[in-house]
Amino acid sequence: MKGSTSKRLAKLQKEGLTTLFPESTKIMVGSASCGIAAGADAVLQAITAEVKKKKMDAVVQKVGCIGLCYLEPLVDIIIPGRPRLTYGNVTPEKAKELVAAAKKGKVLEGALGKITAEPFLIEGTARDYNGTAGGVDDVPLYAELPFYRKQNRIALRNCGFIDPENITEYIAKGGYQSLASVLEKSSPGRIASDVERAGLRGRGGAGFPTGRKWKICLSARSDEKYLICNADEGDPGAYMDRSILEGDPHAVIEGMLIGGYAIGATRGFIYVRDEYPLAIERLEKALEQVREHGLVGEKILGSSFNFDITISRGAGAFVCGEETALIKSIEGDCGEPRQRPPFPAESGLWGKPTIINNVETLATVPVIAAKGAKWFSSIGTDGSKGSKVFSLVGNVNNIGLVEVPMGTTLRDIIFDIGGGIPNNRAFKAVQTGGPSGGCIPESLIDLPVDYDALTKSGSIMGSGGLIVMDEKTCMVDVAKYFLEFLESESCGKCTPCRVGVKRMREILTDICEGKAELEDLTRLEDMAGLINDSALCALGRTAPNPVLSTLKYFKDEYLAHILLKKCPAGVCKDLITFSVDKKTCIGCGACKKACPADAVTGEKKKAHKINTKKCIKCGACREVCPVSAVLT
Amino acid sequence: MKSSSKASIAAILKQYDSGQDSLISLMQDIQSAFGYLPKEALQQAGRELDIPLSKFFAVASFYNSFNLEPQGKHTISVCEGTACHVKNADNLAQMVARELELNGDEGTSTDRQFTLKKVRCLGCCSMAPVVKVNDDIHGSMTQTKTATILNQYRKDKK
Numbered sequence: 039m040k041g042s043t044s045k046r047l048a049k050l051q052k053e054g055l056t057t058l059f060p061e062s063t064k065i066m067v068g069s070a071s072c073g074i075a076a077g078a079d080a081v082l083q084a085i086t087a088e089v090k091k092k093k094m095d096a097v098v099q100k101v102g103c104i105g106l107c108y109l110e111p112l113v114d115i116i117i118p119g120r121p122r123l124t125y126g127n128v129t130p131e132k133a134k135e136l137v138a139a140a141k142k143g144k145v146l147e148g149a150l151g152k153i154t155a156e157p158f159l160i161e162g163t164a165r166d167y168n169g170t171a172g173g174v175d176d177v178p179l180y181a182e183l184p185f186y187r188k189q190n191r192i193a194l195r196n197c198g199f200i201d202p203e204n205i206t207e208y209i210a211k212g213g214y215q216s217l218a219s220v221l222e223k224s225s226p227g228r229i230a231s232d233v234e235r236a237g238l239r240g241r242g243g244a245g246f247p248t249g250r251k252w253k254i255c256l257s258a259r260s261d262e263k264y265l266i267c268n269a270d271e272g273d274p275g276a277y278m279d280r281s282i283l284e285g286d287p288h289a290v291i292e293g294m295l296i297g298g299y300a301i302g303a304t305r306g307f308i309y310v311r312d313e314y315p316l317a318i319e320r321l322e323k324a325l326e327q328v329r330e331h332g333l334v335g336e337k338i339l340g341s342s343f344n345f346d347i348t349i350s351r352g353a354g355a356f357v358c359g360e361e362t363a364l365i366k367s368i369e370g371d372c373g374e375p376r377q378r379p380p381f382p383a384e385s386g387l388w389g390k391p392t393i394i395n396n397v398e399t400l401a402t403v404p405v406i407a408a409k410g411a412k413w414f415s416s417i418g419t420d421g422s423k424g425s426k427v428f429s430l431v432g433n434v435n436n437i438g439l440v441e442v443p444m445g446t447t448l449r450d451i452i453f454d455i456g457g458g459i460p461n462n463r464a465f466k467a468v469q470t471g472g473p474s475g476g477c478i479p480e481s482l483i484d485l486p487v488d489y490d491a492l493t494k495s496g497s498i499m500g501s502g503g504l505i506v507m508d509e510k511t512c513m514v515d516v517a518k519y520f521l522e523f524l525e526s527e528s529c530g531k532c533t534p535c536r537v538g539v540k541r542m543r544e545i546l547t548d549i550c551e552g553k554a555e556l557e558d559l560t561r562l563e564d565m566a567g568l569i570n571d572s573a574l575c576a577l578g579r580t581a582p583n584p585v586l587s588t589l590k591y592f593k594d595e596y597l598a599h600i601l602l603k604k605c606p607a608g609v610c611k612d613l614i615t616f617s618v619d620k621k622t623c624i625g626c627g628a629c630k631k632a633c634p635a636d637a638v639t640g641e642k643k644k645a646h647k648i649n650t651k652k653c654i655k656c657g658a659c660r661e662v663c664p665v666s667a668v669l670t
Numbered sequence: 671m672k673s674s675s676k677a678s679i680a681a682i683l684k685q686y687d688s689g690q691d692s693l694i695s696l697m698q699d700i701q702s703a704f705g706y707l708p709k710e711a712l713q714q715a716g717r718e719l720d721i722p723l724s725k726f727f728a729v730a731s732f733y734n735s736f737n738l739e740p741q742g743k744h745t746i747s748v749c750e751g752t753a754c755h756v757k758n759a760d761n762l763a764q765m766v767a768r769e770l771e772l773n774g775d776e777g778t779s780t781d782r783q784f785t786l787k788k789v790r791c792l793g794c795c796s797m798a799p800v801v802k803v804n805d806d807i808h809g810s811m812t813q814t815k816t817a818t819i820l821n822q823y824r825k826d827k828k
Contacts, residue, residue: 072794075807107796231735277793312698312735313792315805332737353694357788370693372732431753433797438796503795505752518754524711525792529732631816634768656768657761659814 043218043339054210058200058595059165061118063140068198069100070110071316072277077129078112084130085113088137094120096140102285104198105439106185109150114198115140120161121167121174122156123149126256151180155234160212160408180285184436185455190417190425191441193241193278202320205327208288216407217295221341224407226256230300233403235411237423242268242359242396243471243500244576245489248403251393255301255383263303266387267294267395268364269310269317272356273472274523276503278388278427279397281439283310283317286401287324291347293400295338295545296407300346301393306347309364312354321349356473358576361386361394363529374529375575390601396501398427401579405606418444422488427502432469434506445486448478452506455652463508467591471500473520473527474580476587477513480622494585502518513592514599518546520584524577535578538569542585549596551612552603559596562589608670611655615670618659620645622667628670629659678703683718686777690721697736705745706737734789742778742785742824746803751791753798762799763788765813769820783824 040562057064067082082100089096106112113133116122117140124146125136126133152174155164180186181483188622191197200207203351208214220229234249255263267290271279284292294306298587310318312578313439325347328334336344355373365387415423422444430452431437433666435457442451448468452458459465467477476497479542480483485491507516521543530536542565550555565581589596598604605613618629619642625643637653639648648659648668660668682699686692688773700711712726730736734794748754748763765785770779778785793802797809801816808819 071792071807072796072809075794075797075800075809109798120721126689274750274755274791275795276791277795280793313789327756338808351695351698352733353729353734353736354700367694370690370695370729429795431798432756437798464720472752503752505756507756510757516756519752634765656764656813661758661761661812662814666688 043116046331047214047218050206050209051256052210053176054206054208056206057097057099058207058210059167060097062097063118064099064116065089065137065140066099066101066114066198068103068110068282070103071314072107072591073103073112074316077406079366080112080130081111081113085137088134092137093560094137094141096137099201100203101200101295102197102202103281103439105194105281105412105441106436107437108437109440115145116167117143119143119144120428121152121154121177123152123174123177124180126150145174147294149174150187151183151517152177153180156199157195157403157513159192160215162409165371173554176221176652178511184457185440185669188446189441190443190456192405192425193282193289193398193404194239194426194439194441196289197281197439200286202285202287203323205288205324205331208286209438213288214292214409216404217253217292217333217555218339219440220296220299220407221339221343226252226300227248227466228334229296230256231390231405232411233406233580235404235416237411238399238402238414239489240396241398241402241423241426241472241501241588243498245499248395248399251383251395251608252297252300254381255391255393256385258393261547262305262390263301264390264392265294265298265303265306265388266368266392267303267306267308267397267400268359268361269308269314269397269502270352270359270364271311271397272359273316273433273460273501273503274431275469275505276472276501277429278318278439278502280314282397282401282427284320287317287320288328289401289404290321291324291328291334293395293403295334295345295349295398296403297393299343301391304344304346306345307350307368307387308347308351309358309368311352318349320381325349326658348565353565355529357521357529357575357577360577362575364394364485365392374531375577375647377574398502398578403614418493419486421490426487426499428504429502430456430504430506432506433459433463433508435512440571444485444488447484447486448504449483449503451487452483453648456506459508461508462509465506466509466511467507467513469497469505469507469584470503471498471522472498474576474583475584475589477507477516478587479591488635496590497583510607510609512550512605512607513588513595514546514549514605515607515609517542517585517588518543518550521546521581524581528581532572532574532578534569534572535574538573539566539578539581542569542582546585549599550605550610552610554600556600559589560599614655615650616648616653616655616657617650617669618648618657619667619669622665624665624667626664628662632658632662634658675708675711676714677703677712682713687718691816693721693725694733697726697729701736704742705741714779714793736776739778740782743783744804745785745787746801746820747787747789747792749790749794749798749800749802750788751795751798753795754791754800757799759799762811762813762816765816766820769817784820
């Protein structure tokens with residue numbers, strides 16, 4: 039590294055360490071969107087006010103999400119001489135108690151976990167909290183918690199550990215060192231080869247080898263090339279990219295700079311969903327900071343590399359996650375995909391060679407650059423290297439964001455990390471890959487997360503949404519849900535998708551309403567084959583997947599709807615009636631009060647009844663019943 | 671159109687050159703100033719930047735976030751992402767539609783106080799089901815909790 043550059047980074051690193059590991063007490067509030075939805079702002083306010091009131095010398099800051107989303111709001115606290123402790127479900131009152139205790143150098147009981155040494159992934163070392171004072175022996179170590187034990191956080195390395203709005207903390211954790219060393223020691227071709235040898239495949243879903251894509255673009259001749267970060271995370275049920283952007287925006291920017299250098303680009307764009315205002319805000323701040331420190335612009339870090347980054351806000355269209363549609367959208371037009379080839383790597387934005395990489399892919403790049411291809415490729419399976427972030431949501435106990443080595447089984451993720459299914463219900467399926475993916479049944483739960491294994495099962499890896507479904511989820515309804523989604527998100531350019539998806543959805547609606555016949559299943563399969571063969575883009579071609587995978591693994595449920603006119607899971611409203619189980623009902627009257635249709639009758643302390651003629655099947659009674667006596 | 675509105679469009683247009691590249695961003699700015707895309711504003715923008723009105727309409731009707739109609743004072747977005755869907759988010763949306771006496775399953779109440787929208791997805795899947803009122807996200811919602819929040823906004827009006 040050139041003397042002046044290394045000095046500059048070292049100075050910022052030193053500055054970052056003063057807030058990363060202050061000599062005073064440090065209190066961190068998980069303030070990603072989900073934390074804020076759970077009340078993190080009020081907790082932060084209470085902490086700030088209490089610290090001021092008690093005239094405490096403490097660093098109070100917002101951090102991203104550490105992944106334990108189901109326990110938000112989360113507060114982490116480091117008292118000098120003690121390990122870092124995490125508290126969950128923190129209320130403003132509890133927050134005040136934490137501060138009061140910290141003022142006395144004490145810790146409160148009830149911490150979820152402790153960290154005695156914070157890992158520095160890029161440097162390969164860990165920084166000790168000098169936790170010499172005792173008193174927290176009964177608190178489990180983070181690394182031993184079931185939720186964390188099997189995780190390997192590479193893309194999420196800094197989320198929850200640094201202030202996302204402070205570039206010096208990112209640099210203190212080894213940030214922008216990779217960029218500096220790539221610019222100084224590596225050529226574009228060499229870094230592209232390194233990433234190819236590492237075996238990094240696109241984390242947006244398609245899984246194309248990133249390094250190979252970069253090489254194609256590098257060899258394309260043009261006066262100008264572009265790199266686009268695809269932050270249009272559209273899969274419903276997935277929020278990995280949002281969490282990275284909100285928790286560690288500089289990791290993505292550094293990845294873009296390295297990628298831009300590798301392909302010979304001069305401009306970068308971050309195409310981010312309009313639904314993610316906080317991610318946009320943090321990206322804007324991060325870009326201001328890199329500009330201030332000369333990490334974007336001309337002659338970056340004293341090299342001859344020029345690169346600038348612009349944010350482009352999406353306007354709410356799922357299809358814009360498809361790369362050719364995304365390009366149209368940045369150009370200011372309707373996001374309609376076009377035929378490929380030519381691939382964007384040869385002719386993309388404004389006709390120039392363009393590379394589109396996903397947020398998680400880019401956030402992983404600086405680590406590969408720092409630790410080498412061999413290190414990265416030692417993690418994972420033969421065909422899928424490294425780790426993958428998943429949003430583990432739906433009917434599972436420990437809802438959150440997890441990053442596991444490729445090859446981890448779905449069972450490990452759902453039952454060990456996720457803690458299984460709540461309310462003593464049985465696991466039914468896990469949906470992966472969003473609307474292009476499928477539902478994987480219990481019989482295949484030992485499948486490893488691996489691009490090829492998941493494709494073979496009839497689903498796909500996708501961007502990382504894992505939606506767990508229990509016995510009360512109707513698989514026909516799920517298939518209908520995805521087709522409704524795709525019908526409304528189809529851009530309308532090609533007929534197979536515009537009309538075919540609609541026809542399939544109509545058949546599914548008939549099945550859910552008990553109006554279908556057995557031949558409809560054959561019609562569904564025929565139509566699926568047709569759309570798959572002839573649709574213009576991946577959205578259309580994969581649209582039948584949710585139907586095909588549920589038909590393959592849950593045909594019984596389809597047959598029950600068609601032949602018996604019954605929805606076994608009790609979801610499809612035309613096929614169910616609400617009733618009260620006389621034996622279980624305690625006559626509390628909650629259902630009667632909640633019913634908007636006056637359909638419930640009954641005296642206090644006696645079993646209640648639902649008048650099925652009046653009942654509108656809104657489920658309000660079931661929601662309030664304290665003893666689960668409402669049946670469908 | 672009021673002269674103050676004309677002035678604010680002019681202020682927005684100042685930041686843009688002619689051409690289509692920043693069309694979406696321009697429309698986003700107009701929408702954040704007015705809450706929707708008034709026809710007069712688009713006409714004025716079209717005249718000054720030499721973009722046909724049909725282009726604005728094409729883009730506005732293609733993307734979900736654009737509104738061509740005035741919106742209610744408060745926007746209630748019920749998330750129907752997959753995680754919310756498997757937790758019965760649909761019942762929440764139907765409940766709000768009943769409370770607001772809407773004709774369809776989305777739309778604006780006759781008193782223009784509320785607009786109900788179904789969205790997929792807000793990315794707060796860990797808090798499913800999720801309802802967003804204006805910029806505030808409420809997690810782990812039930813019909814009862816949704817009704818309480820709705821009533822709070824109604825009270826604020828009075």
